[in-house]
Structures are given as C-alpha cells and as structure tokens.
Amino acid sequence: MHKITIHANQGDYPVFIKHGLRHEMKELLTEYEFSQVLIITDSNVSGLYLKDVEVALKDKFNVFSYVLPAGENSKSMKQYELILNYMLNQNFDRNSAVIALGGGVAGDLAGFVASTYMRGIAFIQAPTTLQAHDSSVGGKVAINLNGTKNIVGQFYPPKMVIYDTETLLTLSKNELKSGFAEMIKHGFIADRTLLEGLIKTFPKQIDPNHASFNHLLLESIRIKQQVVESDELEKGHRKVLNFGHTLGHAVEAQQLGYTHGECVAYGMLFALYLSDLELNYHTLLTSDLVEWFNRLGFPINLSSSLNVDKVIQTIKYDKKNSNGRINFILIEETGKPYTKSYTPVEIKHYLHTFLTLDLLKGGYIENNNG
Numbered sequence: 011m012h013k014i015t016i017h018a019n020q021g022d023y024p025v026f027i028k029h030g031l032r033h034e035m036k037e038l039l040t041e042y043e044f045s046q047v048l049i050i051t052d053s054n055v056s057g058l059y060l061k062d063v064e065v066a067l068k069d070k071f072n073v074f075s076y077v078l079p080a081g082e083n084s085k086s087m088k089q090y091e092l093i094l095n096y097m098l099n100q101n102f103d104r105n106s107a108v109i110a111l112g113g114g115v116a117g118d119l120a121g122f123v124a125s126t127y128m129r130g131i132a133f134i135q136a137p138t139t140l141q142a143h144d145s146s147v148g149g150k151v152a153i154n155l156n157g158t159k160n161i162v163g164q165f166y167p168p169k170m171v172i173y174d175t176e177t178l179l180t181l182s183k184n185e186l187k188s189g190f191a192e193m194i195k196h197g198f199i200a201d202r203t204l205l206e207g208l209i210k211t212f213p214k215q216i217d218p219n220h221a222s223f224n225h226l227l228l229e230s231i232r233i234k235q236q237v238v239e240s241d242e243l244e245k246g247h248r249k250v251l252n253f254g255h256t257l258g259h260a261v262e263a264q265q266l267g268y269t270h271g272e273c274v275a276y277g278m279l280f281a282l283y284l285s286d287l288e289l290n291y292h293t294l295l296t297s298d299l300v301e302w303f304n305r306l307g308f309p310i311n312l313s314s315s316l317n318v319d320k321v322i323q324t325i326k327y328d329k330k331n332s333n334g335r336i337n338f339i340l341i342e343e344t345g346k347p348y349t350k351s352y353t354p355v356e357i358k359h360y361l362h363t364f365l366t367l368d369l370l371k372g373g374y375i376e377n378n379n380g
C-alpha cells in the first residue's frame with residue numbers, strides 16, 4: 011500500500027492507494043467513532059462497488075447510502091438540497107461522516123454537503139475514477155450554478171482518501187482518458203519527466219494494467235500534493251492547477267458530450283497555442299503533441315461545434331478573473347507555468363484563429379465514446 015500524507019491547515023490527511031482497498035475501509039477507519047455514516051455515490055458506481063463498501067463498514071458503523079444520478083448535472087443546488095434534507099430526516103448529527111464513493115462529481119458534491127451540514131462534519135474520499143486522483147486531493151469541493159462550474163464551494167480537506175485502484179479497471183476508455191488529461195496537465199505544469207513518461211508509455215492508448223501505470227499515477231498525485239501544500243487556498247501558485255481549465259470549463263459548460271478531462275485537454279491545446287504566441291516561436295503546440303492527443307482520442311477540432319460567443323460569456327465568470335481581465339495559465343516551457351491576463355476581446359480573437367489552425371484539422375470532430 012502507498013501512503014502520501016497531505017499537509018493541510020485544518021489537519022494533515024493520508025491518501026492510501028492500493029488495489030482492492032475498498033475491502034479494508036473498516037481497518038483504515040479504526041480510530042473513528044462516527045455516529046452515522048452516509049455513503050454518497052452515483053447510479054453507475056452503486057452497482058459496482060457500493061455493496062462492498064457497505065459490507066466493509068456495517069459491523070463498525072450505522073451505514074446509510076445515497077445514490078445520485080450519474081453525471082455532471084448532479085453537481086447541482088437541487089441534489090445538494092436533496093441530500094441535506096435526507097440527512098436531516100435521518101437525524102444525522104455532528105459526529106456523523108460523509109463518504110464520497112465515486113468520481114469527481116460524487117466527491118465535489120459530497121464534500122460540499124459535508125462542509126456545510128451543521129457547519130461541517132467529517133468527510134472521507136473514496137475515489138473510483140482516474141480523474142479523482144486529482145479531485146480527491148487538495149480539498150476543493152463545489153457545485154455548479156447556472157452553467158458556471160464550481161462557482162459555489164469551499165476548501166474542505168477530507169480526513170482521509172481511500173483510493174482503491176482496482177476500481178479503475180471498470181472505467182470506460184473515455185473516463186480513463188478524462189483522468190489522464192489531468193496527469194498530462196500535472197506533467198506540463200511541473201514535471202517534464204512525468205510528461206515524457208506518459209507520452210512514451212502510452213503512445214496510442216491508456217492502459218491501467220501497464221507496469222508503469224501506478225508509478226505515473228503516484229507521480230501525478232505527488233505533483234498535486236506539492237502544489238496544494240504550497241498554496242492550499244489558491245492565493246497564488248495553486249492557480250497553475252487550472253492550466254487548460256479556463257477554456258476547458260467554458261467548453262464543458264456547453265455540454266457537447268465531452269468529459270471534464272477532454273475539455274481540459276482541449277483547453278491545454280489552446281493554452282499552449284497562447285504560450286507559443288507569447289514566446290513568439292512554436293515549440294509547445296507541436297504537430298507531435300497534437301497527433302498524440304488525436305491518437306488518444308482527445309478532441310482537437312471543435313471548429314464546427316463550439317459557440318465562441320457563449321464561450322466568451324462563460325469565461326467572463328472564471329474565478330481567476332480580475333478587473334474584467336481573463337487570467338490564463340500559460341507555460342514558458344514544460345514545468346514553468348505563469349499567469350497572463352487578456353481582455354475578452356483578445357481571447358475571442360485568439361480563439362477564432364486557434365479554431366482555424368491547419369494543425370488541428372485532422373482531428374476527431376465527433377465525440378469518441380467508448
């Protein structure tokens with residue numbers, strides 16, 4: 011078993027990573043005496059792993075389960091309110107705990123519930139997606155509002171992260187790809203070796219059974235750890251974790267059928283394009299990189315599906331904005347991120363030129379589900 015301890019203002023917490031770890035949850039939680047435990051999961055994960063977790067915990071705790079409709083739309087005010095009502099009706103008290111069993115959607119919503127119910131109760135992350143190697147670490151919890159991503163939320167670190175990597179084996183290709191995009195992001199912002207390792211190990215497809223997969227996953231979690239420990243509340247440096255997200259979140263809000271990670275991947279291509287323009291030479295958005303993204307099945311050509319005016323409208327609500335200017339995370343080179351601010355008019359112009367780049371013409375236009 012791997013253990014990474016994250017230092018956080020409200021208390022350090024361990025991230026345990028192991029194949030089959032869901033069966034050991036009771037042992038991991040030995041020191042806790044929760045009055046009630048609510049497992050919040052979604053309608054796909056419930057059929058796969060809920061029973062195992064209930065069985066693992068039922069001798070020690072009074073266990074309840076709440077199953078969300080799978081998908082991003084559950085990160086909503088409506089689901090938030092439904093869960094709070096459920097907890098109140100079941101007499102959950104201050105000594106109770108919430109366990110998020112699922113991907114980033116269950117984690118972000120359950121964490122926000124835990125952070126606000128009775129002004130905060132214990133929260134445990136039990137991630138089941140590759141994406142959640144990112145979302146379960148760092149304490150960002152949130153829901154969406156009127157199409158704006160994560161606009162209502164908190165920094166609320168979990169007490170523990172229990173990452174059963176066996177669960178990754180049931181993910182679809184598309185969901186693996188989504189989490190892989192955040193690993194690529196971690197490579198770009200902090201670690202050339204990680205990025206090169208990802209390119210070399212997975213030239214055509216992502217294989218969670220590959221001998222190097224776990225090592226690369228751990229490296230990615232360590233980068234997340236270093237960044238969130240350096241600036242837990244995102245006063246400055248943590249913003250680098252938003253590389254690819256400024257455009258990515260606006261694309262995601264258009265609900266074109268792409269996952270969070272696919273939208274972030276597309277946003278990274280745009281951020282690399284802007285980075286090249288800033289540097290006045292073309293070393294970042296290379297044909298090799300675009301072809302790799304294309305082979306993995308990331309969207310690289312959205313020229314016929316993206317509504318640019320809507321993108322600009324959404325980007326105006328980005329949390330990194332200041333004084334009406336849009337702050338993008340760019341890179342000087344792999345591992346050297348910085349912030350550059352633009353007006354919405356400038357971004358609209360650059361987006362138009364980006365969308366018509368010949369380099370991006372050969373790509374997937376349709377969503378590549380599978």
Ligand SMILES: NC(=O)c1ccc[n+]([C@@H]2O[C@H](COP(=O)([O-])OP(=O)(O)OC[C@H]3O[C@@H](n4cnc5c(N)ncnc54)[C@H](O)[C@@H]3O)[C@@H](O)[C@H]2O)c1
Nearest residue numbers: 054080113114115116138139141144145150177180181270
């Ligand atoms: N808080 C953060 O720091 C942070 C970081 C990254 C992403 N996020 C958020 O996370 C969300 C995306 O997370 P996600 O990609 O995990 O989405 P998700 O939670 O919707 O999971 C993706 C899909 O995979 C299914 N699934 C989950 N585990 C499975 C398994 N083991 N086997 C088979 N199917 C499984 C789910 O039912 C869902 O359909 C977005 O809302 C994003 O904004 C938050």
Ligand SMILES: O=C(O)C(=O)C[C@@H](O)[C@H](O)[C@H](O)COP(=O)(O)O
Nearest residue numbers: 144148150159160248251252255329
């Ligand atoms: O942990 C962070 O900080 C991140 O930015 C990680 C992102 O991958 C994640 O998608 C996060 O939810 C985005 O945060 P937001 O503050 O832009 O909503």
Ligand SMILES: [Zn+2]
Nearest residue numbers: 192255270274
């Ligand atoms: Zn993300």
